[in-house]
Amino acid sequence: MKTIINKFKFCTLILLVAFSCTEIGDDPAFDTSASERSSEAVTEIKATLTEPTEGWIFEYYPHDLQIYGGYNYILSFDDNNMVDVYSERQADFSIPETSSYDILSIGGPVLTFDTYNSVMHEFSTPSAAEYQAKGGDHEFILSHTDVEDVLNARGTVSDNNLKLIKLTESPQSYLTKVKEIVDYLDGAVYIMSTDGEITQIPVSNRNITFPGEDLEEDTVVAFIYTDTGIKLYETTTINGNEVTEFTLDKDANQLISLDGSTVLDIVFPPLNTSQNWIINVIGAGEVSDTFFNTFVNIYNNNGAIYGETLSTDIEFGNTITPTGIQFYSSGYYAEYNVTFPLLFSNPELLSIARKGAGFNWQWYGHLDPLITLIVDNEPYEVEGTPADDPTVVKLTSTVDPDVWFTIRK
Structure with missing residues (x-):
């Protein structure tokens, strides 16, 4: 028995020595280490x-x-x-x-x-x-x-x-060509028609949302601008077709998938809400009396609740979590998210819809009366100065002309 054990130890030692002489990671199938x-x-x-x-x-x-x-x-x-x-x-x-x-x-x-x-x-x-x-x-x-x-x-x-x-x-x-595409599509709204039904395709922060089929959830996918259009981060199924890239057709004002299966019509709304705009409440002639009085009420309520000073500058459009209306109160931001859906019946008017509470809104719900005033009185006539690339825009409610306010870039 002792001889058998010694033979076993000797064989084990030989195997260990042989293994130690072979570089870790070497594969006999390769000629190199x-x-x-x-x-x-x-x-x-x-x-x-x-x-x-x-x-x-x-x-x-x-x-x-x-x-x-x-x-x-x-x-x-x-x-x-x-x-x-x-x-x-x-x-x-x-x-x-x-x-x-x-x-x-x-x-x-x-x-x-x-x-x-x-x-x-x-x-x-x-x-x-x-x-x-x-x-x-x-x-x-x-x-x-x-x-x-x-x-x-x-x-x-x-x-x-x-x-x-x-x-x-x-x-x-190459980058000049990309910039030309970016500039052309800046602020554009995309429309997709499926079986006669028109759907707006939301775009925010270079992410695009395609509607889900039947009971499926919507698909959100990031994209990048190219020298000819846009390319999705990953291949995405749209109405049963696998799509990765779209080419811009300026003459038709369309983005067309490479296989032609998916077409996004391009519409330019009356206001580019992907940009940052400011409402200056106390500026001379910047807001209507109705708007100003509503702001004064939330300003006083905010001071009574927190002892904070509400800024008289309100951000509108592309804010922390695009898009929304954002307030600043003694060092704290609070945002309510809104969308700007295209009004198909009259695309020259600006439509505003509630989306939901945004950043820090759980602490600043008492500011909601101004959100209500803005949303409940949409759509708005848009008067921009200068007309081709406005930096100052007056928004006047078509529901109540006493509700109007000016936004500036």
């Missing part, structure tokens, strides 16, 4: 990134829920681990911001922007108000796709599946 293969993958992906003369279009979506939508970045890599970064969010995208990058081997090639770049790190830089920033990434796991000149880039924080697309024109040329 795991570390060598990782190094080769890093070298190969760097060669891919640095090959294009003009760089790459990076379709970037921050936050794991894509609540900010998508934005176009142009990344131009060189062999010395430096990258030029352009963004459609730059006031002047003719000049890039340059910083360093690296490619790490962490279960695959990982692209990291390892020195601060205010353009590239805009959504991933924390602040006192946003300690987790805006859920953006600065490191991305890269992999090839089945499509030539397209790479996958998965955010290590958001886990969003993003795309790098080889650019074939200058960064300035």
Whole structure:
């Protein structure tokens, strides 16, 4: 028995020695070690990134829920681990911001922007108000796709599946085309017709909502502007058709899916409510007496309840959680969410509808009388100055002409 045990120990020792002589991660199916293969993958992906003369279009979506939508970045890599970064969010995208990058081997090639770049790190830089920033990434796991000149880039924080697309024109040329699309569609309302039924398609913060079929819930999907239209974050089923991208047809004023199955008619409402507007209650000739008196009542009630001073400037339109009407009271914001549905019978009028309590509204419900005044007296005639791109707009109720107020950008 002792001999058998000793033989067993000897065999076990031989196996352990043999295992220890083999590098962890080695696979007999490969001619090279795991570390060598990782190094080769890093070298190969760097060669891919640095090959294009003009760089790459990076379709970037921050936050794991894509609540900010998508934005176009142009990344131009060189062999010395430096990258030029352009963004459609730059006031002047003719000049890039340059910083360093690296490619790490962490279960695959990982692209990291390892020195601060205010353009590239805009959504991933924390602040006192946003300690987790805006859920953006600065490191991305890269992999090839089945499509030539397209790479996958998965955010290590958001886990969003993003795309790098080889650019074939200058960064300035591409971003200029994107800006033209953005500017053209700014404030637009989208209409979809299904079996003779017209439906408004809500858009907010580069997220678009398609109606669910039968009893299914509506589908909200982020999108990005392209040089020809818009592209959805992921393929979405609309009326039984799988749709990923729309092309803008300016002549027809339509966004048309690539397969032609889905058409969104473009309508421009009388007011661009995606912009930030201000109601100055105490400005001379800014509001009607009825509006002013209602405000005075909520101002006094707010002071009696909290001892706070309610600001006489009220935000209207694109506020904290678009869209809504927002108040400011001694350091605290409170918002009531409203929508601006297109009035099909008379699209020249501005319609306003309640959506529900917004940010901090549970503490400031006593401000509701002004919301009631505004909503209950819709729709409004819109008189803008100047007419082509107004910065001052007077809204006058068609229900009660004594209810009117002015908004300013």
